Structures are given as structure tokens and as C-alpha cells.
Amino acid sequence: MKNALIVNNLTLSVPSSKGRVTVVDDVSFDIPAGTKVGLVGESGSGKSLTAYSLMRLIKDPVRIDKGEIYIGDREILGMSMKEFRHMRGNDISMIYQDPMSALNPIMRIGAQIIESIQLHSDVNHSQARKLAIEHLASVGIPEPDRRIDSYPFEMSGGMLQRVVIAIALSGEPKVLIADEATTALDVTTQDRVLTLIDKLAAERGLSVLLITHDLGVAAQFSDEIMVMYAGKLVERGSVNQIFSNPVHPYTKALLDSRCDYTIDVTKPINSIAGQPPRPDNRPEGCVFSPRCEHVQLQCREGVPPLISVQDRLAACFRADELFHVGMVH
């Protein structure tokens, strides 16, 4: 299948008292057209920075040191900002964590959608307004012809997120990035918004990158899941592989630290000992080695590459072995 998005060796750094430190380290992945990929990780694992790189929203002091990003077949990091501006919204769009603040508080939502439509296509105001009403209807806003004249503060969070989605999709992009798009919403609304994105993605053949720290959300929504830890991609596989059969010790530990009432309420919830390393204090070798219960000497000496293990990708020297001895459950 053709890839809608390819990221090669993306490396980001920030300045610190010890010089520039790497926060996203040599991350490579691709998203096949029409696929929904979940990117999960803890706070500070670099998942949002990765997403912002795709939109070229990285600002000083964060810097992209290395890497290539292809959207469709065009490399975006090398092109001029002026050239890339035309791709924003048309080829790649983003929706945000907090819909309340992602909309201009003093502009009617209609005006904001119309602005976005006119930015991406050559239509006059009344045509754009008609399109805006259609867009609002397609994201499930009741009475779109009346709601179009509402201000953001007159609408609920879930409705606003729908408006944000309508704006994001108004340029008919091929790739949609959802950066913690449901985190600020309550659980029932979260579910509805996810279902909506799912439906729209299916209708339009969108590729979606869903960034979240919520494993449940990622599992419900995605076809594939990528796990990030301390700036590194540690495992990538199908939802089934990741959830029932993780091979990377970090993925396994992450799953064990979930609170899952459906399986066994008496089972204690494990936590991962220690803390994720600070970016200026990352360990030699595998980044997870100081907290890993399966650590060996080689883990502390070399960095494990992200390689194919058991039909998925994992960055662990012992992945194959751990899979066979049944680390899982």
C-alpha cells in the first residue's frame, strides 16, 4: 500500500545547561494511506513534538536536527515555509487537545470555518457559507444553519471539537493528526468524537495519526499502535499484537500498569519502578534499561535498533527471546 506519510530518522533537540539534548531520537515510521495509527507514550516521551514536526510547528528553542518527512511524495522539511503553507490544511491537518482554546474566542464559528474554506479553495463568501453549513452537518452538529452563527463560548466542548474537526477537514487533507484530541472531553463525548473521526476517515480515506497517552482510546480507535518512550520508538504493531502480545518490556510494563476492571479486580496494579529519564540524563544503551526487569549487560552497552520481531517492530535485544519464553502473562 502507498504511504501517506513517511518519517525518516527524525531527531529533535532542545538546549539545556549541558548543551543541546536530544528529545526525539532517530524516530522513523510510516503511515500507509487510509490507516489509523495510534502513537502512545508518557508525558515527555516526545509524541507531541513528533506531531508538531509533521506540521512544521516546531519553534525555537526546539530544533529539528535531522530527518526527512514525506507527505505523499513531497519532502516537507526541505521546502520553503511559503511553499509548505499551501500544504497545511490541504495535505495535512491537525486537531488539538483543547477545542475551547483552538478557536478564536471572539469570532463566530461560521466565520472561522468560512475563513478556512476560502483559504483552501477559490469560492465566494456565500458559497463558502453554504459549504461551511455542509461541513458542520457532516461532523454531526444539529441545526448547522443556526449554529453557524454561534460563538465558541456558546457551545460545549464536544461540539467545539466537532467544529475544529470540520475546520481541519475543510481543505480535504490526506493526513489528519489528532494531538490528544479527546483528552479534554468527558468519556461519553470522547467516544462520540472518536466514532466521528473514525467515520470521516473511512469515508474520505484519511490517514490518521492519533496521539494519546490513553491506551484504551488508542486501542479502540487505531489499526496500528506505536509506543514511544524517552524520545524513542520502542514498539510498533497491530492493536492485537500490542495488547495481547507485547514483546518490548516497556510496552508490557505499561499494559500491566493499567487499571482493568474487566479482567480481574483483585489483581494489583503494577507500576514501573523509577522515573522516565530526563532528556539531559538519558542512559547509555537502551533508554529503558535502568527500569527494565529483563535487563542484561548488552542492553547497557548498545542501543537496540527497531527491527522486525514476530511480525511487528520492536527495539529490544531480547524481544525474540522474551516472546518465546512467554514474558506475557
Next chain:
Amino acid sequence: MKFKSRFSFSGFLILLILGICLAAPILSPYDPNAIGVADSFSGPTGKHWFGADDLGRDLLSRILYGGRITILIAMSATLIALIIGTLWGLTAGVRRGWVDEFLMRTADATMAIPQILFALVCISAVGASVISLPIVVGILLSPTTARMARSAVVTELSSDYVVAAIASGTKRSRLIISEVMPNIAPQLLVQLSINAAAAVMLEATLSFIGLGIQPPNASWGTLMLQGYAKIWNTYWFVFFPAMAVTITILAFNAYGERIRVTMDSRRSSI
């Protein structure tokens, strides 16, 4: 604190002061420059409500006419400060980097010069007139406006909806006009009101030290200067113009505060 009604006493007072000054020719009982020696040093009486000065000129009429000059100078100065300050702050906030450093350090440097000293030098160089005074006062007020505008612009530019607009491919010029400016307008309005109060004060101060509008025309500051010499014998010479200045400044400051509070309660109620 939230205001239930849209009515604002300070706003009403400002309109009233502006109205009275505008209508000075209709309202004032006498020609402000008409000399009537018979009434020299008259205290407040039925004939001269606010008294009369050493040449027998009616103080009420002089205050009404003086208000026109004071308000005119204050308003033009405020407008000049708003335009210079906003462009100054906007450029710094949008450009950032060394441009920002340069512009803001220039603002700091300008603010470090004592206002009166700066005005003294400028006015002595070009002379006091209804043109030079607003320009000097406007320039004096612009660095604070620039600072305020810059911080508002920087805050807006880093807000999510601006990032969202950038991410959907909006041009920078469009971003500033349709996203940033309308959102910093309330803050600019507050600053406008504070500046107006400061401009009235500065004009009065400059006139009081003899750098203002020259006789026979008079602004409130000039009237105070004239009255000050005779404060022990004829207190009303200085009392009434001073009251006019005080009430005007209070009204502008209160109005600025009112806008600020209204804006805050709106923001927090969202």
C-alpha cells in the same frame, strides 16, 4: 466582581465632560477673555459662579474653554500614543529576535528619561502649541503602550487558536489583522483610557510649569498656574481648575478599570 448593568458612571462622566467642553460657547456665561476690572478678584458669586480672576475674567467660562484645549491635546496625544505604541509593540511582538530586543530596550531607555525633563527639552526647542504638545505627550506615553501591546501580541500569538490558524495555512498578515488585533483590542482600550488620564495630567503639569498653552488662551494647567500665585488670598483661582483636572483623570482611570474588570469577568466566565 461583575457588573450587572451596561451603564457605567465613569463612562457617563467622560461623555458629560466631553459634551460640556464641546458646548462651551453655548454654556459659558461670558467671553472667557473678556476683561471686566470691576469684578477683579471676585469670589464665587451669583454673577460669577466660580469667581473671577485678577482681570475680572469669568473663571467658569475660562474653565469651560480651557477644557476644550486640555481635552483636545489629551485626545490627540492619546491617539498618537496609541498609533505609535501599537505599531511599536506589534512589530516587536511579531518579529521577535533582535528586532524585539532593540525595540523593547529602546522603550526601556525612553522610559528611563524623566518625562518632565524630556518634555521640557522638546517644548523649549519647538515651542508650545496645540500641535507640539500632543506630539510630545504622545511620544512620552507610547513606550508603555508599546510594552503592553507587545506582551498582548506575544500572548495571543502563542495561544492555541493562533497556532491552529497557522497550522491551517493562514498568512501572517491575515493572522495579525483578523486573529490577533481583535483579541487585543480590549487591552488596547484599557491602555487608551489610562493614557487619556495620563495625558490630561501631563498637559496640566506642563502648563503648570509654564510650558503649556500661552495666554490669553488657557488650558486647565495654565489656569492653575495663574491661580497658584494667589492661592492664600483667592483659593478658587486654583481650586476649580484643579477639580476639573482631578474629576477628568478619575473618570478616565475608573473607566479603564471598568473595562478591565468587565473583560476579566468575561474571560473567566467562558
